[in-house]
Amino acid sequence: MPVKxxxxxxxxxxxxxMQRVAVMHYLLNNFTHPTxxxxxxxxSDSIPTLSKTTVYNTLKVLVDNGAALQLTxxxxxxxxxxxxxxHAHFICLGCGCVHDVEPIKLDEVSLSMYxxxxxxxxxxxxxxxxxxxxxxxxxxxxxxKK
Amino acid sequence: MPVKxxxxxxxxxxxxxMQRVAVMHYLLNNFTHPTxxxxxxxxSDSIPTLSKTTVYNTLKVLVDNGAALQLTxxxxxxxxxxxxxxHAHFICLGCGCVHDVEPIKLDEVSLSMYxxxxxxxxxxxxxxxxxxxxxxxxxxxxxxKK
DNA sequence: AATTAAAATTGTAATCATTACAAATTGGTA
DNA sequence: TACCAATTTGTAATGATTACAATTTTAATT
Numbered sequence: 001m002p003v004k005x006x007x008x009x010x011x012x013x014x015x016x017x018m019q020r021v022a023v024m025h026y027l028l029n030n031f032t033h034p035t036x037x038x039x040x041x042x043x044s045d046s047i048p049t050l051s052k053t054t055v056y057n058t059l060k061v062l063v064d065n066g067a068a069l070q071l072t073x074x075x076x077x078x079x080x081x082x083x084x085x086x087h088a089h090f091i092c093l094g095c096g097c098v099h100d101v102e103p104i105k106l107d108e109v110s111l112s113m114y115x116x117x118x119x120x121x122x123x124x125x126x127x128x129x130x131x132x133x134x135x136x137x138x139x140x141x142x143x144x145k146k
Numbered sequence: 147m148p149v150k151x152x153x154x155x156x157x158x159x160x161x162x163x164m165q166r167v168a169v170m171h172y173l174l175n176n177f178t179h180p181t182x183x184x185x186x187x188x189x190s191d192s193i194p195t196l197s198k199t200t201v202y203n204t205l206k207v208l209v210d211n212g213a214a215l216q217l218t219x220x221x222x223x224x225x226x227x228x229x230x231x232x233h234a235h236f237i238c239l240g241c242g243c244v245h246d247v248e249p250i251k252l253d254e255v256s257l258s259m260y261x262x263x264x265x266x267x268x269x270x271x272x273x274x275x276x277x278x279x280x281x282x283x284x285x286x287x288x289x290x291k292k
Numbered sequence: 293a294a295t296t297a298a299a300a301t302t303g304t305a306a307t308c309a310t311t312a313c314a315a316a317t318t319g320g321t322a
Numbered sequence: 323t324a325c326c327a328a329t330t331t332g333t334a335a336t337g338a339t340t341a342c343a344a345t346t347t348t349a350a351t352t
Contacts, residue, residue, distance in 0.1 A: 017301085052302095093266070118280045120274040121272070122271070122273075123273070163318090202309095223309070224310090
């Protein structure tokens with residue numbers, strides 16, 4: 001697996017340092033759309049010297065070279081995704097969890113209206129409540145009616 | 147016009163204070179998808195005592211009551227939109243300008259797969275280069291080839 | 293194996309948007 | 323006028339991100 005990740009980074013034109021392989025490995029094995037903090041604290045166990053600056057630097061390299069996606073779905077923290085195939089995202093306004101959802105079919109007809117805009121990237125975000133948080137919300141609302 | 151904005155806020159259940167009317171008025175007359183700073187510095191001319199905290203508070207009230215949209219399209223600053231009709235947004239990676247674009251047609255079929263997610267809001271973001279920045283980019287790239 | 297230069301990593305300090313909070317102000321009501 | 327609640331204001335704190343200089347690693351060359 002680490003060998004494959006090394007080759008994967010090289011394909012993308014990224015020098016596969018130990019830290020970069022570790023971050024990429026984390027992204028490809030955790031589907032939580034992690035924040036910088038999440039990545040850093042989890043990798044600190046196996047790489048005690050890992051600095052947060054390196055995680056920032058590495059994610060910038062990955063994103064700039066098309067090996068990861070940067071999501072602005074969460075106002076608090078930037079989130080990252082190692083899944084670069086087209087898909088959309090859902091964030092729960094209760095617990096903040098982020099899930100992949102099916103890609104929508106882009107309406108090329110309406111997009112072609114904007115010939116003066118060179119679109120390089122599309123992000124589709126859904127916001128709402130996951131099942132668990134929705135149930136909790138219903139309970140709370142019922143409490144308040146008493 | 148200010149009278150209409152007052153009524154509009156009241157319809158949304160918002161107490162139409164002078165500051166709130168001013169912010170709403172700004173949003174409805176400027177299609178730049180402004181940041182807090184832009185709103186504050188522009189309104190400071192006519193309301194010298196306006197504090198930035200009030201702009202933050204007011205925008206929160208507007209968003210919470212459905213009178214404005216909060217956009218997370220720009221990693222640097224949160225942007226706000228007084229146009230609450232369904233539409234998508236484009237941000238230029240060169241100059242940072244944000245434009246409205248046609249709403250895409252949501253693919254209800256694929257969304258219905260996620261019955262366990264209660265979706266309350268959809269945001270569609272396109273990133274790329276506006277005409278001006280695209281031309282500048284082409285010029286720079288030509289320079290570098292020399 | 294030693295030398296060297298470039299690239300990558302690290303830690304600290306700075307930046308800057310946003311939030312917390314307490315004091316002051318405003319507006320409506322008795 | 324006096325009072326209460328809502329709103330506004332200014333200041334200070336928070337916290338994510340960036341800047342930067344020093345250190346370490348890597349890879350190539352002798």
